[in-house]
Amino acid sequence: MTDGLDGWDEPRRRRPGPLWAALGVVLLLLTCGLPVVVLVGVLHEANGRPTVGRLATSADDPATLAARQLGERIAAQLDRQATALLGGDRAGFLAVAEPAAHPALTRRYAALRALRVTVWRPEPTGLPTTVPGRPDEWRIVVRFQYCVVVPGCRPSPVLIGTRWREVAGTPRLVAVEESRSVETGTRPWEVSELVVAVGPRTVVATTPALRGKLPGLLRQAEAAAQVADGYAVGGTPPDRYRVFYAGRAEWLSWYGGGRPQWTGGYAVAVGGGHYEVVLNADGLSATGADDLLRHELTHAASLPERGYPGTSxxxxxxxxxxxxxxxxxxxxxxxxxxxxxxxxxxxxxxxxxxxxxxxxxxxxxxxxxxxxxxxxxxxxxxxxxxxxxxxxxxxxxxxxxxxxxxxxxxxxxxxxxxxxxxxxxxxxxxxxx
Structure with a gap:
């Protein structure tokens, strides 16, 4: 049995750390060819919700003050979108965006709803900045915290770049980037259509092309979860084991791709104490899935959320x-x-x-x-x-x-x-x- 667990001392796909730590690192990999953005200046209210504009002072220059005010309006739009997502209101989810962004947002909305998203909390970081070469566009990185299936879970965070344009004084979402961070890479729901099956202990997702595999995969995952629960070294087993079954194209894109050729599956830490498991559909036999699921779900149950110390x-x-x-x-x-x-x-x-x-x-x-x-x-x-x-x-x-x-x-x-x-x-x- 071979897998590609991401969990060594400095895991290759770590969950994002606390927000205060994230502010001092460079996001959006140079290796992905994206602009480098360093997050600065996040402020916190008493309830832990980041704010981008509450502490404007007389020392602020006009440009900074304008950016703070724009940031507050963007935060309000993101909150409206979150309410629509959780309420099953697709029209409301799309209403904050320009039409050109609707196809990608529609796919993302459908995938998150299929995963039974129960928490979706957007937290803008820093101040919006102008996009080079596009003076009418603004960019801000947003920390989204999410739960699936279980309402009271510890949310998993993901940092995503968003771009906005003001139309008649109202910020309109132009584009949502993929979360190509060093820690985790792109989540399946960001880039793929998903079909999902949910059981008492697991949630299993794949693409529409592999829909026929879902019933069998769910049965196998539920059986594997019963075994993995016995290896919950840290105490309580995961609230739900999250399993993604990747076709050939998805294997190369989900969570950054780039796995060793011998990898049949892997578990990646995504924050909030959660691991997400990915299986490689290519060449995986039905019996092989049983062994691999028990293996990978045991990683999800047994490992600490910060990974483990080195290859030794x-x-x-x-x-x-x-x-x-x-x-x-x-x-x-x-x-x-x-x-x-x-x-x-x-x-x-x-x-x-x-x-x-x-x-x-x-x-x-x-x-x-x-x-x-x-x-x-x-x-x-x-x-x-x-x-x-x-x-x-x-x-x-x-x-x-x-x-x-x-x-x-x-x-x-x-x-x-x-x-x-x-x-x-x-x-x-x-x-x-």
């Missing part, structure tokens, strides 16, 4: 997900044993250290599959020796509390990690035959 514990993070993904299959029937034998053999590409097990993005399939397999077997050995509960305590100490393997091993297992490490590797060799 990749074996543990992926090992526990593989253990869940195996679904109780006997060790001798684990499908990756042949690849484990390959990397354990002389010249197999692994030096025998668990902290050096993570495969490179361009690693061959043999190395990748063997790495996941060794991680699974190492975790399986710890479970066999100490039980699942103590394994989860060890995982929490290392991944959540960021204790060293040495300290966590003594604390949880009462044994030195050096000895347990060698036991895990020896067990992998023995199991692979």
């Amino acid at each position: 514990i990749w074996w543990l993070v992926e090992g526990i997900a593989e253990y869940a993904g195996a679904g109780g299959t006997p060790v001798g029937r684990y499908e990756g044993l042949a690849k484990v034998r390959g990397i354990l053999a002389p010249g197999g590409g692994w030096n025998g250290r668990l902290d050096d097990l993570a495969p490179a993005g361009d690693a061959p399939a043999q190395r990748v599959g063997g790495s996941y397999g060794v991680g699974y077997l190492a975790v399986r050995h710890l479970v066999d020796r100490f039980g699942e509960q103590r394994l989860l305590e060890f995982f929490r100490a290392v991944v959540h509390d960021r204790r060293t393997l040495e300290k966590a091993s003594v604390q949880v297992f009462g044994e030195l990690w050096a000895g347990l490490h060698d036991e895990c590797v020896a067990y992998a060799r023995s199991a692979a035959g």
